[in-house]
Amino acid sequence: xxxxMIIIDxxxxxxxxEKIIDNRSFGAxxxxxxxxxxxxxxxxxxxxxxxxxxxxxxxxSSSLINHxxxxxxWGLLRNKDGLFILPSCLKGVDEEPFANIKNVFDNIDxxxxxxxxxxxxxxxxxxFNMDLSLIKEHFIKNDCDxxxxxxxxxxxxxxxxxxxxxxxxxKVIDYKFIKDIEDxxxxxxxxxxxxxxxxxxxxxxxxxxxxxxxLLIDYILEKQNKLKVSAFKYNGYVAFIDDYLSYYKYNxxxxxxxxxxxxxxxxxxxxxxxxxxxPTKYMKDSKVKNSLITEGCIIEGDVENSIIFRGVxxxxxSKVKNSxxxxxxxxxxxxxxxxxxxxxxxxxxENSFIKGEEKKPKIxxxxxxx
Amino acid sequence: xxxxxVAMLLAGGQGTRLGLLTDEIAKPAVLFGAKYRIIDFxxxxxxxxxxxxxxxxxxxxxxxxxxxxxxxxxxxxxxKVIDSGEGLTxxxxxxxxxxxxxxxxxxxxIYQNIEYIDxxxxxNVLILSGDHIYKMDYNKMLDYHKEKKSDITISVIxxxxxxxxRFGIMNTNEENEIIEFQEKPKKPKNNKASMGIxxxxxxxxxxxxxxxxxxxxxxxxxxxxxxxxxxxKEERLIAYEFEGYWKDVGTVKSYWxxxxxxxxxxxxxxLFDRKWIFRSQNxxxxxxxxxxxxxxxxxxxxxxxRIDGIVKNSVIFPSVVIEKGAIVEDTVVMPSVLIKEGxxxxxxxxxxxxxxxxxxxxxxxxxxxxxxxxxAQKKVIEKNSTICCExxx
Numbered sequence: 001x002x003x004x005m006i007i008i009d010x011x012x013x014x015x016x017x018e019k020i021i022d023n024r025s026f027g028a029x030x031x032x033x034x035x036x037x038x039x040x041x042x043x044x045x046x047x048x049x050x051x052x053x054x055x056x057x058x059x060x061s062s063s064l065i066n067h068x069x070x071x072x073x074w075g076l077l078r079n080k081d082g083l084f085i086l087p088s089c090l091k092g093v094d095e096e097p098f099a100n101i102k103n104v105f106d107n108i109d110x111x112x113x114x115x116x117x118x119x120x121x122x123x124x125x126x127x128f129n130m131d132l133s134l135i136k137e138h139f140i141k142n143d144c145d146x147x148x149x150x151x152x153x154x155x156x157x158x159x160x161x162x163x164x165x166x167x168x169x170x171k172v173i174d175y176k177f178i179k180d181i182e183d184x185x186x187x188x189x190x191x192x193x194x195x196x197x198x199x200x201x202x203x204x205x206x207x208x209x210x211x212x213x214x215l216l217i218d219y220i221l222e223k224q225n226k227l228k229v230s231a232f233k234y235n236g237y238v239a240f241i242d243d244y245l246s247y248y249k250y251n252x253x254x255x256x257x258x259x260x261x262x263x264x265x266x267x268x269x270x271x272x273x274x275x276x277x278x279p280t281k282y283m284k285d286s287k288v289k290n291s292l293i294t295e296g297c298i299i300e301g302d303v304e305n306s307i308i309f310r311g312v313x314x315x316x317x318s319k320v321k322n323s324x325x326x327x328x329x330x331x332x333x334x335x336x337x338x339x340x341x342x343x344x345x346x347x348x349x350e351n352s353f354i355k356g357e358e359k360k361p362k363i364x365x366x367x368x369x370x
Numbered sequence: 371x372x373x374x375x376v377a378m379l380l381a382g383g384q385g386t387r388l389g390l391l392t393d394e395i396a397k398p399a400v401l402f403g404a405k406y407r408i409i410d411f412x413x414x415x416x417x418x419x420x421x422x423x424x425x426x427x428x429x430x431x432x433x434x435x436x437x438x439x440x441x442x443x444x445x446x447x448x449x450k451v452i453d454s455g456e457g458l459t460x461x462x463x464x465x466x467x468x469x470x471x472x473x474x475x476x477x478x479x480i481y482q483n484i485e486y487i488d489x490x491x492x493x494n495v496l497i498l499s500g501d502h503i504y505k506m507d508y509n510k511m512l513d514y515h516k517e518k519k520s521d522i523t524i525s526v527i528x529x530x531x532x533x534x535x536r537f538g539i540m541n542t543n544e545e546n547e548i549i550e551f552q553e554k555p556k557k558p559k560n561n562k563a564s565m566g567i568x569x570x571x572x573x574x575x576x577x578x579x580x581x582x583x584x585x586x587x588x589x590x591x592x593x594x595x596x597x598x599x600x601x602x603k604e605e606r607l608i609a610y611e612f613e614g615y616w617k618d619v620g621t622v623k624s625y626w627x628x629x630x631x632x633x634x635x636x637x638x639x640x641l642f643d644r645k646w647i648f649r650s651q652n653x654x655x656x657x658x659x660x661x662x663x664x665x666x667x668x669x670x671x672x673x674x675x676r677i678d679g680i681v682k683n684s685v686i687f688p689s690v691v692i693e694k695g696a697i698v699e700d701t702v703v704m705p706s707v708l709i710k711e712g713x714x715x716x717x718x719x720x721x722x723x724x725x726x727x728x729x730x731x732x733x734x735x736x737x738x739x740x741x742x743x744x745x746a747q748k749k750v751i752e753k754n755s756t757i758c759c760e761x762x763x
Contacts (some may be wrong), residue, residue: 033657034673257659257676264656274444276649278641279404279673280658281633282666282681289664294657295405295673298642307657 001133005052005081005116005197008041010064010124011088011103016159016243019363020341027055027124028063029241030326030344032254032264033294033307036067037241039272040127040263046074047268048132052081052114055124056103058088073271086110101207101216104200111201119200121216123191127239127250129266135194138232145199145227146220148172149192151238155183157246162189162217166231173224175217187231190238193220199227237262248341248361251307251324255290277310285316301331309344318348322358340364373455373490375512375569377421378480379412381500382429382473387621390721390744390760396428398500399435400625401704401722403632403641404670404685407438408619409500410650411639413458417445418646419508421496422455425486427479428462429472436460444649461486475590481579487572495575497568497592503628504616505639505646506567511610515569520608522574522600524548525567527612537563538593540609548607551598562609565616568592574605615639626719626742629685629702633668653688653705663694679709687722696726704747713751721747731756738762 010027021029027038038055045053053076057064070076071083086107104111104121111119118136139147150164164187165174178186193216203219220229237259239250253259264270277296282288286299293299296311301318311328314320318331323340331337332350339356343366348354352370356362364370385397392400398409409426416424424447428435441448442458449457461483463472473479480487480497487495494515496508506525515523526540539558541550552558578596582588588595601607615638619625631638641648655674660666665680674688679696687705692698695712704722709715712729719742726732730751734743735758743759751757 257661260656260659269654270656271654274652276647276652278648279670279686281642282669282671284668286666288660288666290662291660292657293660296642303660 001049001136002051003116004048004050004118004120004132004136005054005114006045006050006120006122007054007056007086007104008038008122008124009056009103009191010038010061011056011058012123012125012242016245017247020244020247020343022343022366023060024063025057025059025061025124026241028061028067029125029247030309031127031241031247031251033292033309034275035270035272036064037127038064038067038124039270040129041122041124042071042074042076043268043270044128044130044132046076046271050120050132051076051078052084052116054084054086054107054110056086056088056107061085067273069273073273081114084110101204101214101219104216105204105208108201108204111197111204114197117197119193119195119197121191121193121200125241126190126192127241127263128190128234128236129263129268129270130234130236131267135192135232138230139194142170142230143228144194144230146193146195146229147232148217148220148229149190149194149232149234150187151190151234153186153188153238155181156186156188156240157249158240158242161186161240161242162191163187164189164231170230171224172221172229172231174221187233188240189217190234190240193217194232195220236266239263244341244361244363245359248324252305252322254292254307255305260292275310283316286314301333315350323361343368346370373423373492375421375423375494375496375508376487376490376492376572377416377424377496377498377508378483378487379409379416379424379426379498379500380476380479381409381435382427382432382479383501384430385501385620388619388625389622390746391622391625391719392431393746394431395434396430396432399438400619401687402503402619402625403629404672404687405653406648406650408503409435409439410648411503411505412498412500413439413442413445413447414646414648415504415506415508416498417447417649419506421508422447422457423490423492424455424458425461425483426458426500427473427483428460429479432460432462436462438651440651444651456490459486475588475595476592477579477582477596478590480575481583481590484576484579487576492572495570495572497566497570499566501620502565502567502616502618503639504565505614505648506612507646508569511567511569511612514610515608518546518608519606520569521571521606522597523569523608523610524597525565525612526562526609527565527616528561529563531558531561534558534561534563540564542609546609546611548601548609551601553593553598562611564593565612566593566618567612568597574600622719622744623741626702626717630683630700632670632685633683655688661694664692679711717741718743718745720745721749723747724749724751726751727753727755729754732758734758735762 076083088103280297283300287302293308300316301314309326313330315333317334321338327344329346334351337354342364345367348370381398385392447458539552617628659676661678671686672688675690678694679692682699689706693711697714702719709726713726715732
């Protein structure tokens with residue numbers, strides 16, 4: 001796949017995530033005990049042989065940039081190609097979803113300099129573990145001009161998404177923004193597009209002057225009669241993180257071993273930055289059930305149905321249930337945390353009580369002393 | 371620290387008393403402590419002490435060790451531009467114009483690498499072993515070495531009197547000058563044991579190495595030859611008293627004990643001290659999946675495991691699966707082992723990728739002479755069978 005370059009959009013709107021995203025971008029959002037969302041797409045890329053990776057960033061991206069370490073862990077710290085950070089001029093909180101063409105236009109130099117023939121565009125908040133070469137195979141086999149990748153979902157958990165209208169020849173004929181979700185099957189756009197770099201540059205050229213039409217998908221579908229735009233259905237597990245409820249749900253879903261297996265033990269290893277933590281120590285009285293626990297922790301209390309990130313200390317007599325506890329947080333002796341999302345470096349003093357509701361978890365921000 | 375000091379890490383030995391554990395790999399490459407290899411401790415101590423020039427001497431079955439250590443990136447030894455040291459170099463025995471020789475002893479391995487050390491022209495050389503478990507800031511020892519204007523500083527540790535006869539014992543005066551050296555004495559006069567960690571004035575050491583090489587009857591060993599000779603010639607030998615945990619994991623029993631030591635609260639290396647991090651080549655595995663039926667107590671468990679059984683007082687490496695109903699106690703379980711439903715294991719070391727099928731039992735037979743059962747890598751233990759070590763059938 002060294003004739004394919006990839007551009008990851010990390011400028012996704014933060015509406016709905018404000019409570020937990022803090023000053024991070026989507027890609028920098030901690031997930032699954034030891035990862036950040038961007039790790040998933042980067043790991044898929046690492047094992048696909050793609051060596052030219054651009055990431056659109058906006059605003060508060062220091063968390064992401066510090067995490068990336070110039071792409072070292074994913075083999076992207078190299079002399080030829082590698083990882084490129086592409087700032088964007090997009091301001092404010094965009095209402096529309098993804099693949100905003102202005103982003104691409106602002107970074108046209110990067111596209112011009114890149115020598116790859118094909119471009120894969122995707123978004124940092126869509127999580128999966130897939131063989132990316134299948135997309136290129138589909139594109140070539142079906143003689144496409146553009147391929148849009150989607151996943152079938154029944155009653156998705158989200159506030160808004162793009163549903164693709166696909167005909168019997170597997171061509172994408174239209175799309176719809178879905179706001180009111182019904183109990184039926186949707187072709188949910190995974191915010192992934194595969195096309196020739198030359199076509200992308202032509203489309204951008206057209207969109208240069210147009211301030212009203214900003215989505216790539218509009219430009220592609222507008223030319224339906226001239227371009228062959230086909231749909232590629234991805235049948236594996238996909239997590240769409242777009243607000244704090246879906247964030248909570250998809251983390252908790254990892255406690256289902258079938259999903260854990262598909263995402264973490266699937267085709268690609270999921271790689272993240274090294275942290276050299278000690279192996280987790282379970283003390284004498286610890287009781288852990290149905291949880292994901294990662295390295296560097298000292299567990300002395302009770303943990304149930306929870307996701308525990310690196311370096312967390314759960315002291316004696318405390319109880320953590322249905323919760324997500326992020327890096328280095330300390331749960332003091334005798335405390336109870338139920339249905340909570342605790343960000344990094346939180347200190348829960350002894351005998352404290354944090355209780356959220358199952359559908360509405362209680363969120364505690366970074367570095368809070370409770 | 372610049373080229374104040376060059377560290378030479380002896381990692382060439384087999385460690386024959388570790389039996390199955392070193393059948394196919396060198397002792398420093400042996401896995402330890404749920405995610406490390408023995409050599410990680412010395413390498414991390416060097417890195418954390420700011421020593422940037424490290425030679426790693428390999429000989430016995432070096433493939434796993436060489437691949438694992440690489441150019442030392444995991445310990446930041448590959449930053450040759452930023453730091454003024456030369457980084458980490460693997461030094462195997464080699465052939466020159468006049469033929470070549472395997473390393474015949476600890477001192478001989480340094481003798482054969484005089485050229486490597488001379489490149490840096492250091493004031494001092496730090497000789498380390500790759501098979502000890504401990505935390506040490508070598509700067510403190512170097513400061514003491516300079517303060518005492520010593521030619522050779524030997525790090526010593528107080529050992530229990532009943533074990534003193536297993537070690538090289540240093541007898542010192544009040545100034546900590548070494549006046550006598552007893553190698554494994556039957557009647558030790560002292561309980562200060564040599565840890566095998568030495569700082570030598572390089573020019574002095576070089577002289578002794580060259581002379582020792584000419585002596586055909588010599589075993590070319592630091593403890594047996596070089597140090598006694600230096601003492602005889604009245605060079606200035608100083609003992610540096612080390613306080614803290616130190617374990618030479620030379621036997622299966624001491625290896626198992628050192629692993630179990632990590633489970634205690636006291637008298638251990640603090641693996642959780644973020645000011646002195648022990649780095650290793652990380653495993654790329656997801657967080658542990660702990661099931662509904664698991665009961666874990668007093669154990670160290672790495673990521674990537676799936677635990678649904680009972681785990682007590684044990685050290686578990688990555689990607690181990692322990693199914694419902696299985697019981698693991700007082701055991702070191704190496705990576706990717708599969709322990710199936712109802713299997714039981716007690717006081718053992720289970721080698722990588724071994725499979726313990728349903729209801730199998732691993733435990734010591736009463737008549738077995740070994741204290742700890744060692745199960746070889748990839749061994750499959752059949753359903754409902756009971757097994758002790760390789761020798762007991």
